[in-house]
Amino acid sequence: MSDLVIEARGLVKRFGRATALDGLDLGVSAGEVHGFLGPNGAGKSTTIRILLGLARASGGSATLFGRDPWNDAVELHRRVAYVPGDVSIWPNLSGGEAIDLIGRLRGAAADPRGYAERKARLVDVFQFDPTKKGRAYSKGNRQKVALVAAFATPADLYILDEPTSGLDPVMEAVFNAEIRRVAGEGSTVLLSSHILSEVEQLCDRVSIIRAGKTVETGTLEALRHLTRIEVSFSAGPTDAQLASIPSARDLETTGGRVNFTVENAELAAVLPVLGQLAVQGLVIAPPSLEELFLRHYGDSAR
Amino acid sequence: MTALLLQRARRDRVQLAVWIVCTGLLAYVTASAVGSTYSGEQEREGIMRLAVANPAILLLRGLPQGTALPAFVFFQIFTYLALLAALMSTFLAVRHSRAEEESGRAELISATPAGRIRPTVATMVHGVAANIVLGAAVALGFIAGAMPVAGSLVAGVAAAAVGIAFLGVGLLAAQFAHTSRGANSISVGLVLLAFVLRGVGDALGTPSADGLRLTSAWPSWLSPIGWGQHTSAFTADDLTPLLLCAGLALVCGAAVFALQSRRDSGASLLPGLAGHAGAPAWLRGPFALAWRLQWPTIVAWCVGGAVFGLVAGSLSGVVVQAAQQNPELEGMLKTLVSGEGTVTQVLISAMFGLVGFVAAACAAQGVIRARQEEAGGTAELLLSTPLGRVRWLACYLLLGLVAIALVLLSAGLASTVAVFASGDDEAHAGESFAAAAAQIPAAICYLGVLALVFVLVPSITAALGWTLLGAGVFLGTFGGLVGLPQWVRDLSPFTHTPAVLARDTDLSGAAWLVAVAVAAASVALLLMRRRELR
Numbered sequence: 007m008s009d010l011v012i013e014a015r016g017l018v019k020r021f022g023r024a025t026a027l028d029g030l031d032l033g034v035s036a037g038e039v040h041g042f043l044g045p046n047g048a049g050k051s052t053t054i055r056i057l058l059g060l061a062r063a064s065g066g067s068a069t070l071f072g073r074d075p076w077n078d079a080v081e082l083h084r085r086v087a088y089v090p091g092d093v094s095i096w097p098n099l100s101g102g103e104a105i106d107l108i109g110r111l112r113g114a115a116a117d118p119r120g121y122a123e124r125k126a127r128l129v130d131v132f133q134f135d136p137t138k139k140g141r142a143y144s145k146g147n148r149q150k151v152a153l154v155a156a157f158a159t160p161a162d163l164y165i166l167d168e169p170t171s172g173l174d175p176v177m178e179a180v181f182n183a184e185i186r187r188v189a190g191e192g193s194t195v196l197l198s199s200h201i202l203s204e205v206e207q208l209c210d211r212v213s214i215i216r217a218g219k220t221v222e223t224g225t226l227e228a229l230r231h232l233t234r235i236e237v238s239f240s241a242g243p244t245d246a247q248l249a250s251i252p253s254a255r256d257l258e259t260t261g262g263r264v265n266f267t268v269e270n271a272e273l274a275a276v277l278p279v280l281g282q283l284a285v286q287g288l289v290i291a292p293p294s295l296e297e298l299f300l301r302h303y304g305d306s307a308r
Numbered sequence: 309m310t311a312l313l314l315q316r317a318r319r320d321r322v323q324l325a326v327w328i329v330c331t332g333l334l335a336y337v338t339a340s341a342v343g344s345t346y347s348g349e350q351e352r353e354g355i356m357r358l359a360v361a362n363p364a365i366l367l368l369r370g371l372p373q374g375t376a377l378p379a380f381v382f383f384q385i386f387t388y389l390a391l392l393a394a395l396m397s398t399f400l401a402v403r404h405s406r407a408e409e410e411s412g413r414a415e416l417i418s419a420t421p422a423g424r425i426r427p428t429v430a431t432m433v434h435g436v437a438a439n440i441v442l443g444a445a446v447a448l449g450f451i452a453g454a455m456p457v458a459g460s461l462v463a464g465v466a467a468a469a470v471g472i473a474f475l476g477v478g479l480l481a482a483q484f485a486h487t488s489r490g491a492n493s494i495s496v497g498l499v500l501l502a503f504v505l506r507g508v509g510d511a512l513g514t515p516s517a518d519g520l521r522l523t524s525a526w527p528s529w530l531s532p533i534g535w536g537q538h539t540s541a542f543t544a545d546d547l548t549p550l551l552l553c554a555g556l557a558l559v560c561g562a563a564v565f566a567l568q569s570r571r572d573s574g575a576s577l578l579p580g581l582a583g584h585a586g587a588p589a590w591l592r593g594p595f596a597l598a599w600r601l602q603w604p605t606i607v608a609w610c611v612g613g614a615v616f617g618l619v620a621g622s623l624s625g626v627v628v629q630a631a632q633q634n635p636e637l638e639g640m641l642k643t644l645v646s647g648e649g650t651v652t653q654v655l656i657s658a659m660f661g662l663v664g665f666v667a668a669a670c671a672a673q674g675v676i677r678a679r680q681e682e683a684g685g686t687a688e689l690l691l692s693t694p695l696g697r698v699r700w701l702a703c704y705l706l707l708g709l710v711a712i713a714l715v716l717l718s719a720g721l722a723s724t725v726a727v728f729a730s731g732d733d734e735a736h737a738g739e740s741f742a743a744a745a746a747q748i749p750a751a752i753c754y755l756g757v758l759a760l761v762f763v764l765v766p767s768i769t770a771a772l773g774w775t776l777l778g779a780g781v782f783l784g785t786f787g788g789l790v791g792l793p794q795w796v797r798d799l800s801p802f803t804h805t806p807a808v809l810a811r812d813t814d815l816s817g818a819a820w821l822v823a824v825a826v827a828a829a830s831v832a833l834l835l836m837r838r839r840e841l842r
Contacts, residue, residue: 058692060841080696088692094685096601098489100583103591110592111693136585141410141487152689 011194018065026052028218041209042198049218050198087161091168093148095140102136108155128154146172164195234267239285312430331392332445338385339453363511364622372522378542390533393471398495401478404431407488435475443468459542466536469553473532476560483567486576506534594703606711609670610718617719620659621726663719664747667712671755672773674708679769701836708755720744749821750801756825759832
């Protein structure tokens with residue numbers, strides 16, 4: 007018995023001739039905020055639908071809390087809160103009615119006072135108007151319906167499918183605070199996204215998927231080891247001096263600045279040389295997730 | 309402009325084609341069916357006397373203009389052709405105006421050099437063209453049904469004129485309502501009001517000395533459908549009342565331009581209604597939600613059922629008197645329904661067949677609603693909570709049963725009240741309800757079979773549902789009339805609806821229907837457990 011809340015091994019999903027998932031692996035431990043990264047069409051939503059028992063895997067295995075999401079969906083859903091990527095709500099129900107309905111289905115009735123307090127607070131922080139009819143809401147506001155409903159009832163696992171795609175930056179900050187709050191209370195979060203900065207700020211570990219396969223998984227630190235660090239400074243030193251920098255790769259001078267990259271392990275050897283050259287305007291940047299991403303999607307992105 | 313017109317024509321090509329062809333077919337089928345069923349002058353005279361004497365028939369049919377066959381056909385069907393033209397036009401108007409603004413697509417178009425006014429002009433041209441085609445279809449239908457050419461053309465022009473008048477009404481309603489649903493509600497309400505106003509006008513009309521003709525009362529002149537009727541196609545062939553239709557269309561059109569040039573895109577004259585910040589305490593599960601989403605539709609079907617019930621009940625008293633004077637009429641009425649019984653019983657049975665269609669349609673709509681929830685993505689939101697797929701579908705089926713019961717109950721109640729109000733001393737209190745109960749098997753058969761379709765091939769639920777219903781109604785009503793073999797007619801559930809009011813009622817057909825319904829629903833629920841959301 008592992009402490010994995012979500013475990014998927016060799017997950018395969020075919021729709022007719024098209025293959026959406028092609029041997030996907032995913033492991034999320036209890037209490038972790040896990041980033042689930044991939045470009046549109048990589049299979050993130052399909053994976054989530056399988057984890058929720060809304061779709062059935064064509065091959066491989068998936069478990070939630072050690073149980074089969076397809077057969078034990080109803081039991082498992084008592085512990086799960088879900089925010090879909092493209093939230094649809096009932097056009098003639100108000101936002102508040104939709105939130106209450108989902109809340110009650112998820113067991114809000116067991117603690118009506120606590121639920122009412124949490125709902126009031128969330129409606130306030132998300133600056134959401136619950137009295138409008140569903141058809142009048144924008145994408146962002148529909149997303150708020152699902153977010154308020156998800157956070158208003160405690161869950162052991164939050165599955166969020168691109169939850170901030172319709173939110174403005176202020177609301178993103180509110181969303182981040184909520185994720186930190188539930189993570190602080192010990193809940194597990196699976197956060198799918200193609201927005202890297204969001205994942206970088208919130209997640210302990212990430213899995214990067216592409217074309218239905220997991221291509222990289224690990225902590226952000228571990229993943230950063232895989233890429234080179236970028237160093238740049240103002241142009242000035244001669245070419246001979248630049249050539250003396252050890253382990254520098256992709257060295258070039260553009261726009262009045264010298265840029266090169268080094269392996270993380272070799273950075274310590276580079277710094278004294280830069281000191282001797284008395285370089286100006288030195289910038290040493292760790293690899294951003296963006297870079298990790300581009301590396302994996304480089305071929306398809308271009 | 310051409311691009312906007314082509315876009316509208318392309319978007320509506322299937323919908324309008326089906327609507328127009330069906331309207332033309334209705335004209336044709338009625339003309340030929342009436343021609344063969346009521347071929348004798350005497351039979352038509354009997355029916356006409358009955359109609360002139362009974363407000364309920366007048367309300368649901370039209371203005372009697374003598375017993376000539378073409379006039380009889382016009383009396384039977386024109387108000388419905390006009391109703392179809394009117395509904396086609398208002399739906400078309402709202403679809404291309406308020407619905408576009410609501411979805412935000414209008415903004416996309418208005419940002420181009422097309423501006424805000426030109427799309428409206430395109431919609432008007434498109435709507436007028438659709439009505440001209442519909443008018444031509446009606447005229448062709450009548451001509452094909454062996455009606456005189458001149459009168460057929462007048463009837464076609466009248467139907468088109470009524471449609472064009474309501475095109476203006478629909479566009480104007482779209483200026484007022486905030487949502488397309490609201491605009492449709494307002495304009496459909498006005499269409500029905502027009503139908504009822506002319507019905508009241510006809511019902512309050514003054515009969516001629518021979519009792520075969522009627523001059524309608526003033527309320528009929530408040531209704532565009534009434535104006536169309538006053539062309540008296542096949543008798544007077546007078547096109548002047550249609551100037552009123554044209555006038556209404558022009559006034560509405562002018563008002564639309566005046567309002568639209570003053571308001572913001574997306575804004576409306578009536579503000580959108582705010583909802584509640586929280587759900588009422590009873591809205592806590594899938595059944596409550598299904599009820600919350602569907603009750604207005606169910607109420608509408610119940611009103612439809614009650615209207616038919618009212619007519620069924622109120623007819624009986626008049627008919628009993630008429631039949632006593634005219635035994636031939638009694639015999640003819642009895643041929644309409646299998647089995648034997650008193651005239652009242654036979655008539656109530658026949659009218660409740662229509663109630664059965666309403667109940668089945670209501671049931672079908674419930675299942676189609678489940679599919680809409682799934683396709684729209686709201687089902688996904690629900691089923692990600694601790695709510696099983698099977699229970700979710702079961703709630704929809706349960707609500708379908710409740711809806712069927714409500715429709716039949718309201719019909720039975722209305723009929724009972726009307727029977728007693730009409731002073732028929734042959735009638736019994738239970739008769740109307742027994743006739744209503746006889747409609748249950750066919751209705752639940754649709755519920756069960758459509759549930760199975762929804763589970764197996766969800767994408768065709770709506771299309772197949774309405775097709776099956778339409779085919780069933782057609783085979784059940786006109787199957788015998790157009791001479792289809794018995795095995796084809798047996799395909800329709802309505803063919804097996806028992807005539808409970810007759811002696812020696814044969815319940816085996818009903819038993820089969822119930823068995824099919826239960827089996828289909830059970831299999832649907834079993835398979836739902838293993839079905840993905842699609």
